[in-house]
Amino acid sequence: MSEIxxxxxxxxxxxxxxxxxxxxxxxxxxxxxxxxxxxxxDERFAELFEKIPLNLKVNNKPYVLKVEPRVTxxxxxxxxxxxxxxxxxxxxxxxxxxTVHVDGERVNSCLSLAVMNEGKSITTIEGLxxxxxxxxxxxxFIKHDGFQCGYCTxxxxxxxIACIREGHANSKEEIREYMSGNICRCGAYPNIVDxxxxxxxxxxxx
Amino acid sequence: MEFFVxxxxxxxxxxxxxxxxxxxxxxxxxxxxxxxxxxSTITKGKITTIDTKLAKSAPGVLDVLSHLxxxxxxxxxxxxxxxxxxxxxxxxxFNGQPIALVVADTFERAxxxxxxxxxxxxxEAFNTDFENSIKDAKAKKLQGQPPYIRGVADAYKxxxxxxxxxxxxxxxxxxxxxxxxxxxxxxxxxxxxVYAKTQGVKAxxxxxxxxxxxxxxxxxxxxxxxxxxxxxxxKTWPIEIATVMASKHxxxxxxxxxxxxxxxxxxxxxxxxxxxxxxxxTKDGKITGITHTAFGQTATYENFTEGVVNxxxxxxxxxxxxxxxxxxxxxxxxxxxxxxxxxxxxxxxxESAIDEMAHALDMDxxxxxxxxxxxxxxxxxxxxxxxxxxxxxKLGSAKIGWSNRKNKPxxxxxxxxxxxxxxxxxxxxASRGRASVKGILKADGTLVLQSxxxxxxxxxxxxxxxxxxxxxxxxxxKITFELGDSSLPPAPSQGGSATLSTVGTAVNDVCxxxxxxxxxxxxxxxxxxxxNFVDVLKKNNLPMIEVTKQSQSNxxxxxxxxxSFSIHFVQVKVHQLTGVVKVSKIVSVGDSGKIVSPKxxxxxxxxxxxxxxxxxxxxxxxxxxxxGRYVNNNFADYHVPVHADVxxxxxxxxxxxxxxxxxxxAKGMGEIALIGFAGAVANAVFNATGKRIRxxxxxxxxxxxx
Numbered sequence: 035m036s037e038i039x040x041x042x043x044x045x046x047x048x049x050x051x052x053x054x055x056x057x058x059x060x061x062x063x064x065x066x067x068x069x070x071x072x073x074x075x076d077e078r079f080a081e082l083f084e085k086i087p088l089n090l091k092v093n094n095k096p097y098v099l100k101v102e103p104r105v106t107x108x109x110x111x112x113x114x115x116x117x118x119x120x121x122x123x124x125x126x127x128x129x130x131x132x133t134v135h136v137d138g139e140r141v142n143s144c145l146s147l148a149v150m151n152e153g154k155s156i157t158t159i160e161g162l163x164x165x166x167x168x169x170x171x172x173x174x175f176i177k178h179d180g181f182q183c184g185y186c187t188x189x190x191x192x193x194x195i196a197c198i199r200e201g202h203a204n205s206k207e208e209i210r211e212y213m214s215g216n217i218c219r220c221g222a223y224p225n226i227v228d229x230x231x232x233x234x235x236x237x238x239x240x
Numbered sequence: 241m242e243f244f245v246x247x248x249x250x251x252x253x254x255x256x257x258x259x260x261x262x263x264x265x266x267x268x269x270x271x272x273x274x275x276x277x278x279x280s281t282i283t284k285g286k287i288t289t290i291d292t293k294l295a296k297s298a299p300g301v302l303d304v305l306s307h308l309x310x311x312x313x314x315x316x317x318x319x320x321x322x323x324x325x326x327x328x329x330x331x332x333x334f335n336g337q338p339i340a341l342v343v344a345d346t347f348e349r350a351x352x353x354x355x356x357x358x359x360x361x362x363x364e365a366f367n368t369d370f371e372n373s374i375k376d377a378k379a380k381k382l383q384g385q386p387p388y389i390r391g392v393a394d395a396y397k398x399x400x401x402x403x404x405x406x407x408x409x410x411x412x413x414x415x416x417x418x419x420x421x422x423x424x425x426x427x428x429x430x431x432x433x434v435y436a437k438t439q440g441v442k443a444x445x446x447x448x449x450x451x452x453x454x455x456x457x458x459x460x461x462x463x464x465x466x467x468x469x470x471x472x473x474x475k476t477w478p479i480e481i482a483t484v485m486a487s488k489h490x491x492x493x494x495x496x497x498x499x500x501x502x503x504x505x506x507x508x509x510x511x512x513x514x515x516x517x518x519x520x521x522t523k524d525g526k527i528t529g530i531t532h533t534a535f536g537q538t539a540t541y542e543n544f545t546e547g548v549v550n551x552x553x554x555x556x557x558x559x560x561x562x563x564x565x566x567x568x569x570x571x572x573x574x575x576x577x578x579x580x581x582x583x584x585x586x587x588x589x590x591e592s593a594i595d596e597m598a599h600a601l602d603m604d605x606x607x608x609x610x611x612x613x614x615x616x617x618x619x620x621x622x623x624x625x626x627x628x629x630x631x632x633x634k635l636g637s638a639k640i641g642w643s644n645r646k647n648k649p650x651x652x653x654x655x656x657x658x659x660x661x662x663x664x665x666x667x668x669x670a671s672r673g674r675a676s677v678k679g680i681l682k683a684d685g686t687l688v689l690q691s692x693x694x695x696x697x698x699x700x701x702x703x704x705x706x707x708x709x710x711x712x713x714x715x716x717x718k719i720t721f722e723l724g725d726s727s728l729p730p731a732p733s734q735g736g737s738a739t740l741s742t743v744g745t746a747v748n749d750v751c752x753x754x755x756x757x758x759x760x761x762x763x764x765x766x767x768x769x770x771x772n773f774v775d776v777l778k779k780n781n782l783p784m785i786e787v788t789k790q791s792q793s794n795x796x797x798x799x800x801x802x803x804s805f806s807i808h809f810v811q812v813k814v815h816q817l818t819g820v821v822k823v824s825k826i827v828s829v830g831d832s833g834k835i836v837s838p839k840x841x842x843x844x845x846x847x848x849x850x851x852x853x854x855x856x857x858x859x860x861x862x863x864x865x866x867x868g869r870y871v872n873n874n875f876a877d878y879h880v881p882v883h884a885d886v887x888x889x890x891x892x893x894x895x896x897x898x899x900x901x902x903x904x905x906a907k908g909m910g911e912i913a914l915i916g917f918a919g920a921v922a923n924a925v926f927n928a929t930g931k932r933i934r935x936x937x938x939x940x941x942x943x944x945x946x
Contacts, residue, residue, distance in 0.1 A: 104348050113347060118266035119259015121467070123417045124500040128875035131417055159259035172257040176249050179843045182697030184256030185417040185467030191257060206888075214882040217875060219417050219468050220697045221850025222843060223886040 090151050092117065093161030101148050108132045108143040111158060119159035119188045123217070130216030133189040133196075134158050140196035142215075159188035162195075170238050171195050174229035182220035190216045194230040195240050203234040247709065247716045248839040251701045252465070261465045263418055264435040265497050269425055273302055275483055275496040276350040278340035278357045279505070280332045283868030284366035284571045287330045287339060287359060294356040295342055300349035302490050304357060305482065306340035311489035313481070314453035322542045324574075326478035327485065332361065333541040334573045335868040336505035341482050343494055366571040368868045370512045371408070373568045374535050382535075384566035385545055388553055390619065395529025395560030399520025403596045407517065407589035409918075409936040411537070411861040412510040412854075413503065414578050415880060416696075418467020420477070420507045424484040425493035432484065433460045439473040440733025441692050441726040447476035448484055461726035469696035470851075471577040472507045474735050479506055501873040504861060508576030511537035511567075513548060515589035519597045520560075527597075527612045529560040534586060538567040539574035546582030551667050551915075552590050554801070557614035571868060577735065579851055580914035583668055588855075591664040591919030592934060595926065604647055605663055605923065606633055617801035625800040625900035626907075629665070632807045632829040635892050637663075640809040640827040649930035657813040659824075660928025666806040666916030670832070670898075670907040671797055672741035676729035678788040679708075679750035681758070683777040687714050689750065690722040693731035693743045697847075698910060699840030703740050704747045706837050707904055711751035712773070729788055737804065737908025740836060741901060745791035748903045753787045761785075800900050804832040806912035808849065812924040819940030821925055823853050826889040832912060834897035834905035841909060845891040848913020853881045855914070856921035857937050 085100040092115060101110060108125070111117045111134070120143060123131030127145040134143045135157040143156075162169035171191050174180070181187040193216045197203050202212035209227050218226065233240065255261035280287075292304040305311060307327045316328040326338060340357055344350035367373060373380075396402050423435040432454070438444045441461040449456040466473060483496040498506060513536050520529035532552040538544045549563035580587075598605035610630060616623045637643075645661035646652060652659040680688040687708060695701060701721035709716045722728060731743050758773045765779045777785065796802070811825035828845050835841045858879035862872045872878045897905025918936060926932045931946030 102346075102348055104352075109347060112266070116268055117259070118262065121263075121417070122265075122419060122497065124419075124875050126500065126874060126876070128500075129417065159257075163258055168254070168257065172254075175257050176253040177246070179250065179253075179839050181250075181253075181256055182699070182840075182843055182847055183416065183418070183466060183468040184252070184261050184697070185263065187256050188259050210883040210886070214884045217417065217880060217882055218850075219415060219470070219880060220843075221847035221881070221886070223850060223881075223883050224846055224889050225843060227883065 086149050088149055088152055090153065091155040093157060103147060103149050105148045106144050107134070107146040107148045107151055110148040111143060117158050117160050121185055121188055123186065130193055131186050131189040133192040133216065135192060135196065138199070140193050159191060162191070170233050170236065170240060171229065174233045178225045178229040178232070179222070180226040180229040181222050186216060186218045190218065190226050194226065197230060198234045198240060203230055206231060247706070248837060250699050250840065251705055251716065251721065263465045263467050264423060264437045264463060265421055265495060267423055267435045269423065269493040272493050272495055273343050273345055273490065274347040274350040275341045275343045275486055275494050276354040277338045277479060277498065277502065278342065278354050278359070279502065280335060280337040280339050282332055282361045282363050283335040283368065285332050285364040286362040287332065288362050289360040290340060291358040292340070295353040298349065298353040298356055300345040301353045302343045302345065302492070304340055304342050305486050305489065311485040313451050313485055315451040324478055324541050326482045333539065334505065334571055336502065336573070338479050338482060338506060341486055343486050343490060366868055368570050368572050368863055369865045370537050370568060370570060371514060373570065374514050382566040382568060383543065384564070387562065387564045388549070389562040391560030392529070393562040394518065394531050396518040396520030396531055399528045400523045401597070401600055402518065402520045403593060403600055404516070404518045405593060405596060405934055407515045407592055407934045409513050409585060409588060411512045411863070412578060412859045413861050413878065414470040414472040414508065415503055415878070416468025416470055416472065419497050419500065420472070420503060421495065421497040422480045422483050423493060423495045424487040426484065426488040426491070430454045431458050434462070434484065436461050436463045436480065437466055437473050438463045438476070439466065439469045439694050439696055439735055441694065441724055442730050443733045444476045445726040448481070451481050452484070459726065462724065463694060464724040466694060466696040470579040471581065471735060473696065474733055475508065475576055477507055500875060504870045504873040505573045508574065509861060510578035510585070511544065511575035513585045515548070515586070517589050517593040519593045521597055521601060523601070525601050525603050525608050525611050527556050527558040530556065530558050531562050532586070532590065533564040536565070536567050536582070537572070537575060538569050540569045540571055542574040543567065544575045546577060548582035548586040551583055551586055553619040554614065554617045555590070555665065555667060556612045557618055580911045583911065584855065584915045584918070587664065587666055587916040588918045588922065588936060591916055592922050595662070595923040596932065602647065606637060606642065609633070609665065620801050622799060622801050625796065625802045626833065626896065626898035627805060628831045628894045628896060629805055629807070632805065632831050632894055636807050636809045636827045636829040639890055639892060640811060640825055642809065645927065649927050656816055658816055658928040659811065659813055660924045660926065661809070661811050662920040662922065662924025662927055663807065663809050664916040664919035664923060666808065666912045667803050668737055668908065668911035668915055670741065670802040670804045670901050671794060672745060672791070672902055673732050673738055673793050674791060675731035675743045675746045676788060676790040677743060677746035677750050678729050678786060679754055680784050680786040681754050681773060682784040683774055683782065685774045686718045686720065687712065688720045688722065689747060690728045691731045691743050691746065692726055692728040693723045693739055694734040695723055696734055698739070698844050699837060700734070700739055702840050703837040704744060707744050707747050708751050711748065712755060737910040737912070740906055741908055742791060744836065744904050744906065745902045746789050749789035749791060750787055753789060754785065757785055757787070794901065796900050802901050804907040804909060804912045806830050806916060808852065808917045808920040810920045810924045812921060812928055814925060814928045814943060819943035821857055821938055821943060823921060824887055826887060827892065828889065828913065829892045829894065830909055830912065831894040832909045833901060833907035835893045835895050836904055836906045841893065842891045844909050845913045846889045849889050849917055850881050850886055851914045852917025852921070853885055855936060856918040858885070860937050
């Protein structure tokens with residue numbers, strides 16, 4: 035965790051930086067430090083100290099990044115990489131709208147700090163179609179009308195694919211059980227289950 | 241490439257399954273900044289101090305807005321009044337009220353800085369206890385709606401058979417999957433662009449114009465994709481105004497996305513309700529009197545009323561009906577219509593009472609309903625424009641296997657489970673409003689339709705495309721329907737199941753007009769009247785023709801009573817040991833005229849049933865009256881139905897056109913999909929167990945206690 039989050043004393047981060055020895059390590063005199071802090075020059079140092087290098091792949095594209103440790107994988111995708119197909123529904127791992135695949139497994143990206151994904155390969159909804167050719171699950175969602183507003187849809191699709199890969203799509207009951215982490219407030223559930231079941235039964239490698 | 245497998249597929253389906261569909265928070269503006277709200281930790285009182293010094297000096301913070309540095313909003317200068325004027329008051333009206341907005345260069349920095357704002361208050365005593373507040377309602381002279389009376393008041397009291405019961409339900413929250421918020425970009429010369437989550441781009445434009453006293457033309461509202469609304473996006477909320485203020489103040493685009501817990505206090509709810517229904521009938525099952533008195537919850541700072549007792553006035557043939565509706569002001573955030581709105585609340589009480597009466601008479605509840613089904617609207621004494629209730633009862637009961645039902649509760653047992661069947665009716669206004677649509681028919685064979693309506697999920701563009709496709713014989717994939725843009729021809733907000741009827745009528749008129757123009761052009765250029773429009777336009781050297789039509793609200797309201805109807809049949813299984821209720825079968829029958837878009841219509845009915853499962857069994861926003869705060873303000877504790885709660889759902893449409901309502905013969909469906917559903921579940925639970933649960937949601941503790 036960063037010093038900010040552990041700062042229980044009520045001190046601001048700027049106060050902390052004024053006190054920190056990191057500045058001393060950069061051969062600055064205390065007076066210069068104070069002045070720097072007042073002029074917000076400290077923020078440039080913050081860039082150096084508060085961001086952590088991160089290498090990951092998203093939809094097979096390698097990224098070399100520097101991110102604050104408090105940034106979630108979800109916010110990294112949406113706000114920094116502008117991959118907004120992954121949705122924020124609760125930010126607490128309770129709704130599944132942010133589901134992505136990390137090394138092939140479904141993960142609530144809001145519960146994963148970006149920096150925890152060093153070296154990993156992320157697949158988002160944007161990475162499913164091959165050019166103009168939709169992934170079979172995407173096509174099945176359209177065919178079965180597995181959505182209305184569409185906001186939970188990327189999460190449902192990512193989760194649905196994983197559900198089949200995990201071997202948890204052998205009956206409607208099983209699909210319902212293993213898809214219950216993905217909420218759809220429009221209530222497209224029966225259509226989503228139909229879509230997943232059809233993809234499973236067609237047996238294509240997904 | 242050709243995506244259209246079926247003309248009934250959603251026109252925006254590919255965008256939605258590939259992540260291309262852009263919702264409000266997903267627009268990338270240069271120099272975008274992030275707002276995070278600070279909310280009140282007391283329920284009522286006055287803000288005495290707000291210390292923003294630490295927050296302002298935190299990294300990346302641009303400013304902190306509050307009532308201390310209220311940015312100029314000319315429409316807020318006059319003190320007091322309704323609606324609540326954010327940052328123009330030091331008063332706290334409810335717990336979780338937005339009182340400051342921290343704006344920083346990143347979301348994380350704004351979130352952290354918001355924790356540094358220190359607020360002191362002068363607390364006042366408050367009241368959030370709904371049921372206790374009803375007790376001395378008369379003394380308080382509560383506001384509400386005018387009482388209704390037909391025949392003799394309280395006639396049920398002298399009936400041969402009577403029932404008198406109280407039905408309650410808690411606050412529910414809309415909680416669409418998309419978090420609420422807005423991006424506001426106030427540019428030079430008071431030109432404002434917002435990316436909003438709204439059910440009405442024109443209403444949002446008017447609301448912003450009203451607060452900042454700038455011309456509506458200066459405000460561009462974009463809201464192409466909306467991640468669900470269910471009513472909560474029918475209003476431009478104070479937090480949206482606050483974000484516009486921040487953008488104006490900082491001269492930068494500002495984005496606000498609220499947290500899930502803030503969805504419980506900042507964007508409305510379905511108010512708690514307390515209803516008393518008295519029902520009288522003769523021994524042979526003729527209703528002789530209905531009295532329905534309802535109390536809803538409202539806020540102290542803004543008023544909210546809805547149609548809780550509407551359907552009681554005309555759904556059953558009774559000479560004597562009287563209704564009362566009151567609202568109880570509490571120190572809580574103001575409610576707003578939630579899908580099915582007050583009618584869904586009222587239907588739970590009325591349809592439970594009808595079932596109780598059928599049981600008291602030892603009649604099959606279907607027979608009892610049929611026997612009291614009115615031929616004409618008994619309140620207005622005029623015919624219904626169309627009503628196929630009896631046919632709907634017949635189709636639905638056959639599909640669910642109503643003949644398996646035993647009239648004696650608790651008769652069917654399957655291992656640990658008791659099985660029961662229930663039915664309920666839903667009804668909602670089907671009249672239409674006024675909207676404008678522009679149609680551009682092009683020589684390349686395409687049609688563009690434009691209207692400032694919205695699509696919160698029902699498939700507006702898909703339905704409109706199908707209307708146009710049939711009239712002009714153009715495949716749906718050659719038709720584009722543009723919406724969610726305030727610069728398009730005006731349309732009302734998407735609510736009250738009126739969009740298809742209202743906007744669809746204008747689409748119809750546009751297509752009829754385009755067709756006749758093509759026919760004229762064909763005649764003038766010696767072409768066959770049935771010539772393809774592409775050939776006609778080319779022959780006339782016209783790249784396109786365009787027309788704008790405005791539909792009017794229908795004038796037949798004085799001659800016909802116009803409603804959509806639904807009948808919900810459910811089978812439930814109740815676990816004898818744990819009291820768990822599972823809805824095991826659903827048949828929903830829609831009597832809403834001609835079905836324009838069968839696939840999306842079916843989805844809408846399914847969605848209503850799912851919402852109904854939530855209303856019946858799981859949804860309850862729990863408030864701790866000692867603190868005035870919600871205790872389950874998240875998706876882990878406020879239970880909306882999940883996959884495992886929802887069985888297969890059969891949808892049947894009567895599919896008979898009602899040309900009195902509009903030229904498509906189609907009536908609205910969004911509300912009826914949900915209205916009545918909770919009553920059907922409660923009635924099924926009674927049939928399964930003999931336990932009548934009159935308090936929603938029907939949780940296991942109530943079943944075991946009942």
